[in-house]
Amino acid sequence: MKYIFTLVFAALMSIQMYAAEKQLIRISTNQTDLILQVAPNGRVYQSYLGEKLRNESDLEHLEWRVHPASDASVVERGWEVCSTSGNEDFFEPAWSMMHADGNPSAWLYYVSSSVKQVPGGTQTDILLRDDKYPVEVTLHYVAYPEENVIKTWSEIKHQEKKPLLLSRYASTILYFSSPSYYLTEFSGDWAKEVQMSSQQLQFGKKVIDTKLGSRAAMHVQPFFMVGLGKPVEEKDGDVLMGTIGWTGNFRFTFEVDNVGNLRVIPSINPYASVYELQKNEIFTTPEFIFTLSKGTGEGSRNFQQWARNYQLKDGKGTRMTLLNNWENTAFDFDELTLKNLMKEAKDLGVDMFLLDDGWFGNKYPRDNDKAGLGDWEANVDKLPGGVSTLIRYAKEAGVEFGIWIEPEMINPQSELMEKHPDWAIRYPNRETYYYRNQLVLDMSNPQVQDYVYSVVEKLMEENAGLAYFKWDCNSPITNIYSPYLKNKQGRLYIDHVRGVYNVMKRVSAKYPQLPLMLCSGGGARCDYEALKYFTEFWCSDNTDPVERIYIQWGFSHFFPAKAMCAHVTSWNKNASVKFRTDVASMCKLGFDIGLKDLSEDELLYCKTAISNWKRLSSVILDGKQYRLVSPYKSAHMAVNYVSEDRRKAVLFAYDIYPRFKEKVFPVKVQGLNPDKMYKVEEINLMPGCQSVLKMNNQVVSGDYLMKVGLEVFGDKSLQSCVIEFSEQM
Structure with missing residues (x-):
């Protein structure tokens, strides 16, 4: 009362x-x-x-x-x-x-x-x-x-x-x-x-x-x-x-x-x-x-x-370029194969080698996606020296070493399932439905949270120098029942996510300088709560550069380029290595391609493009982004980045599938200082190729570039150009 x-x-x-x-x-x-x-x-x-x-x-x-x-x-x-x-x-x-x-x-x-x-x-x-x-x-x-x-x-x-x-x-x-x-x-x-x-x-x-x-x-x-x-x-x-x-x-x-x-x-x-x-x-x-x-x-x-x-975790920090092994090897590799890829990573000029899926499981080896999830011990047949030996090889090659994990998931063929079947989300009295041959661990259970946290902690404590994690999540929740919650199933969807965040928060608190990629069967995790604990996310498993133009355009509406991972792969071989690399270069750059598959000119081009990206990374990753030409409204796409002080800018322009004798228009750059003069220079050129840009190596005002623009589009499919603007004193 x-x-x-x-x-x-x-x-x-x-x-x-x-x-x-x-x-x-x-x-x-x-x-x-x-x-x-x-x-x-x-x-x-x-x-x-x-x-x-x-x-x-x-x-x-x-x-x-x-x-x-x-x-x-x-x-x-x-x-x-x-x-x-x-x-x-x-x-x-x-x-x-x-x-x-x-x-x-x-x-x-x-x-x-x-x-x-x-x-x-x-x-x-x-x-x-x-x-x-x-x-x-x-x-x-x-x-x-x-x-x-x-x-x-x-x-x-x-x-x-x-x-x-x-x-x-x-x-x-x-x-x-x-x-x-x-x-x-x-x-x-x-x-x-x-x-x-x-x-x-x-x-x-x-x-x-x-x-x-x-x-x-x-x-x-x-x-x-x-x-x-x-x-x-x-x-x-x-x-x-x-x-x-x-x-x-x-x-x-x-x-x-x-x-x-x-x-x-x-x-x-x-x-x-x-x-x-x-x-x-x-x-x-x-x-x-x-x-x-x-x-x-x-x-x-x-x-x-x-x-x-x-x-964003480490939102003002730098990002590492990398070479991933997945497109090269899938599940089939050994120490020597990886050691040689690390040397390729150094030769390419990237900062890190990233070991993807397939490195773990002994009783149930991870030779495909049907077994091993939950058993985070290095497979002794593939990696007799364990993860620590791979880190040593990486340091000898002169690159950092990162590793893939999927700690929230479990395969029915795993030692973890044998020990803790009650840790998996699944019905007690129905036939189990498996998505991608796996189940989701019940993160509403504090014991499971401790276990998932321990996956990262153990790898970090046992392997000094481990520099990066790619944290995947490939399955939605199926068989929706929590053995832990019993008669409080109305809490499952909510407490599960809270458990996921709790583990992410613990990992970030213990290892505040550790970069982590947020991945979920591609781009199915991209939220700003998780990104408090992750430095970047994987936009999509689709690395076809044409599709990536649309995907990266969409994500750019809400996320900075430094949070968006983009890799150069062999997807869409109709596109040149230059086109594939230029598309990936508008985000956080990585490679997942075998150098042995590249010609001498292509390899030299990739090295040059990586060098340019590193030199201009502060502009691309921390500059102001301006979307100029939408692929949804044109057979072309263009975007530019401008440094905070407006002294540097980078323009990425792509011809996707132009129509016959299609009329194209100059691209008007945005964000420059109209009262300053800028040198215009096309970069990322293939060896032996000359720029066809009419104003290449000329000096022109920011006012002109923003009001008149540059003719950067052509009439051939899958062509690209990258242009650097430098203020002249």
């Missing part, structure tokens, strides 16, 4: 404060304002989300948004920032919960708010509390002024005697009022990631989600763009760009209501996940990160700069 009286008194005080002075909560970057308001009913609503308002006094004119209604009794239906099921709102809620007495409602009232400084920004925390039940939700917002990015998440806890059943748990709700809305989503499949498609949102709901549990983004990536008023464009128009930090099941809901307003709800997918929240347990939703920008190019640069500064 005392608890209810306190809440009622607080609500009355809140209403009195509102009458005296409008209570606004301002969350701002240098370009965007998100204005929240405590309404007369004591609840919090969104008053404004858009371009930053210049005058503080103008905020007093904002009103909390209400839904027009013919019935005056529902006038208080508004843009509630934490709308819950069971209240007077008619549309999709952020939260749904069932109390022990069967009541499915929650009405959340403002209690307090606070502001504190965090690295790079300002964090605002807003405490809300139910007036009938001991339930509270805290809303968190971090605004990064310089990068124009806002990050938001929520926490819920309660003091009820019995568990609170959660069936929806969104990170936030954002509201928009615009004449029209156009969604761009990123979907596909293995080897066909981030295919972009757009549609106009009409009345009702559009849902993008995944139910795969692990390798969750195999069919749809966890980010989107919404054009406000017109379809998204690179340099024009208001656009919302958002992504969720969750490597498991996620859901984006876009709902246009009866009067044409849009609500955007990012969340964990509640599919098969009615979560029993215990007393005093805190349920934390994933971080949702968004930017409002003028065009997608500006929004991408916001995300890329923010990631390098605050979210």
Whole structure:
């Protein structure tokens, strides 16, 4: 009774404060304002989300948004920032919960708010509390002024005697009022990631989600763009760009209501996940990160700069070029083969040799993908000297050594399965279904988390000098039952992902300088929560340079080039080694190709291209990126990078499949200093070939390059050019 009286008194005080002075909560970057308001009913609503308002006094004119209604009794239906099921709102809620007495409602009232400084920004925390039940939700917002990015998440806890059943748990709700809305989503499949498609949102709901549990983004990536008023464009128009930090099941809901307003709800997918929240347990939703920008190019640069500064592991550090053995050997190798490849890596000029799948398992050797997962001991037949001998060979060759692991997975043919069959996610009384001949380890189990962590720890402790991990995840969750959770299966999808993050966090804390590649059967893991602990991710198993142009174009909307791994392989032999290398060079460069398959000129070209990439890596990896010509709108593609001081720039241009006598236009570079002069030089030329660039080795103003441009496109398929711009003093 005392608890209810306190809440009622607080609500009355809140209403009195509102009458005296409008209570606004301002969350701002240098370009965007998100204005929240405590309404007369004591609840919090969104008053404004858009371009930053210049005058503080103008905020007093904002009103909390209400839904027009013919019935005056529902006038208080508004843009509630934490709308819950069971209240007077008619549309999709952020939260749904069932109390022990069967009541499915929650009405959340403002209690307090606070502001504190965090690295790079300002964090605002807003405490809300139910007036009938001991339930509270805290809303968190971090605004990064310089990068124009806002990050938001929520926490819920309660003091009820019995568990609170959660069936929806969104990170936030954002509201928009615009004449029209156009969604761009990123979907596909293995080897066909981030295919972009757009549609106009009409009345009702559009849902993008995944139910795969692990390798969750195999069919749809966890980010989107919404054009406000017109379809998204690179340099024009208001656009919302958002992504969720969750490597498991996620859901984006876009709902246009009866009067044409849009609500955007990012969340964990509640599919098969009615979560029993215990007393005093805190349920934390994933971080949702968004930017409002003028065009997608500006929004991408916001995300890329923010990631390098605050979210990506070692975001300001360098990246190693590498040679991977997979395309050379697959599972079939021995110490001598690898030793020779390490020498090739040094001869090529890369920094590291990466040993891929197939190096482990003894009772059940990893000679194919049917056995060995879980048994992380070097195979004595292939590698009698173990991993430490390979590291010694690498050092003798003059390169670093990295290794592939898939520690969250298990093959039925493994010693681990014999010892711990209860560690695998699978039904107790049905025939087991295997995806790629493997099962997913139950990461909701703390013992399994300790084991997975120990895989990395043991390799690191026993093999001094191990410099890199490629961490794979090839299977979604199948046979969806946790032996550990028993009668609490509603927690599986959520606690499994929390377990994965817990291990990643432990590894990163123990080995803060260790670079790691995030991989998941290609590009099915690419979220900004995991990237707190990984330096980069593998975009796709598809390394065909034509397909990679589209894949890398798509991922570039949300990720910096230094986070995106791209390798030169033998895929698509219709494309020259130059074309394949130039495509990979627009990201974090690697090779997975046998030098013996290259001609003398091709090998010399690759060495030169690697040298150029290393020399210009600070521009490519840390510079501002400008997407110039879209492969979705042309038979060509172009992108350029500009250093922070604008003294250096690099342009990548590709002719994909031009049509006969197709008219092409000059490419206008972006981001240069219009008042400075730049030397124009084509690099990455094949030995003996001369540049056909008309302005090669000439000096011209940044103004000219941005307004008139360069003729870099041709009429032949699978041609490329790389151009360096250097400011002249």
